[in-house]
Amino acid sequence: MRRKKFTLLRWWLALGVAALPVGQAVAEEVAPRGFIKGRHATGIDGSEGQLSELLAELEFSGSLSPAASFKVIGRARYDALDYLEPGELEDQGDYRSGWNRRMSVSDNADVELREAYLDLYAGEWFFRLGKQQVVWGQADGLRVLDQVNPLSYREFILGDFDERRIPLWMVNAERPVGDVTVQLLWVLDQTYDELPTEGVFAFTASQFRPQLPDDVTSVTLTAVERPDGAFSDSNAGVRVTGFSGGWDWSLNALYAYRSSPVIYRERHGQGGYTLEPTYSRSTLVGGSASNAFGSWTLRTEMGLQSKLPVLVNDPADTDGIVETPEVRGVVGLDYQVDADTLLSGQLFVSTLVDAVADARRDRTTETASFLLRREFMNDTVQVEGLLLHSIDRGDGLAQLSAKYRFSDAINLRAGIDFFYGDEEGLYGQFDKLDRVSVSVEYGF
């Protein structure tokens, strides 16, 4: 394993060195940029704080030649409360590859190489090589095609999406072919979703845990078998994008491990059970389309997942899992009321292709989102209301925030996050974690 990592590192370095023109050892221009953000969140009932964080990102980017440039982003985080991920970061090996881990400085602090990539133009080809984020699809927040990078759920779905997406080491190649652009991805990084097992936002809803029969006498939870073959367990994707007849469209395919493990159950002996968290592969194929009609913008996205493991209640089932294809889709409609006001609605639907008896989830699930955003005072104040509502479970999350651009460098933000509904729902499980938050961000 150690030898493999070393070999891969050497490979990446070789790619980087190969991109340097002869005799040009340093970048022509290196521009340090970044931000420092202080953020505090506390329970609405005044019970206790959730986080009191100082986050700093430092970015260096520059040009090596007319055809080569680079970007490196590092992040340091200090949380005075340490309630989201109590203690030092442990067990990262369960979900992060050896070359994509946060470095724990103390219980309260960690540092991380967020992104580091080289951009190369070679004829019609464009290559982005290194640790990066790739975003597919047209939907906001609700993921259908946006499956390339895993997410951090340390703060559930609160916080900036860009900060929650976990960049991966990959080869990203693009080139135009006729009127379309083809993108090829080769993901060599076996890093998956960051799901907190303890801390404020640890998942508690039973729908995400396997059902154990009544005769259970002992349960053994095995360590996660994270795929770790850089080549044999690599993911691959292809996307074709085009613009025709006023429509932006894409066709996507991703052969990849699902970004979170599923817990298989194995019975042995009299009432003894072993639970095995396992990552499994599947293929996602789908596409997206969007167009503007007057003040309206239509966004659509659909995907077919070849194999979705579904937890079942049936105690007689061998492993507590039934696999079925899944179809997901989202339709979004944006209305630009005026130059300062945006209204947006989305409907997300997931349905299991095969009927699964006694499944822990409904065959069809639906989630709706509504967004209202308005800017005031020379665009220095932005007020936003967002509602995410699970139609089948009746739970959801309502967010209200106001951002004030105090100066070109300083932003102030205050917000309320309000969870409601069924405690067994994705959102309702955090019903007691309603919070207010404030932040100050200084960019440079």
Next chain:
Amino acid sequence: MYPLKVLLSALLLSLPVMVLAAPSGDEIIEKVNAREDGLHVQRNFTVELTDRNGRTRTEKTLSYRRYFGDEKRTIIFYTEPTNVRGTGFLTFDYVDRGEDDDQWLYLPALRKIRRIPSSDRGDYFLGTDFTYEEIKKEQKVEPEDYHFVAQGTEQVDGRELLVVEGTPSDEAIAKELGVSKVVWRVDPEIWMSRKTDYYDRNGNHARTITLEGVDTIAGFITTTALHVLNHKTQHSTRITFHDTDYESAVPESLFTQARLRRGL
């Protein structure tokens, strides 16, 4: 009587000469629109947005424009301030007025390109006091939008400028552009309006655009600074152009969503 006869004769004789010398409103606008602006250009521009309290926000951009036949494509990358850095804007402007322009915005916080509605031509461009139509036309005027009438000349900052008054061709255009009247003061040396007044649909004086800087670059008469004051809101916008370059290559492949996503 003799002096009067002489005077009348002189006036009558000189009348055809005066008529020939003074171009009509249509002729002036035709010359404004005939000004060459190059197949492609790259330039940096700085936008200063000032509100009624004198508070100014400054945004810096890199922009590229290229003609694809009659179709004009523009891509703009925001570089400053930090809270808009990385934002990109791509637009395909079509000649056919019946065809909506296509526009995309890249939002770095989402790492996504958003298709945005083609704005009404009279809508303000990305928070400025310039309309999409003014940004798109770059100091030119769509001749089918107005009836033009020459109104003689006017002295502005020591220059004698040709005054043209335009009224919208029909009610739909008046509504779309949000104007009842526009007055251009065109400098015949450069065939650009140095001062333009816009009147809203109620006839109120709405905005004044002032050409603050102009230069000849690579043989093209080029705007280097433009200011607009919104008289209703007392909000103003100044755009200053730097490093305008008509000669360096601006590849067609720059005007794509892939490039918008990657940035420069």
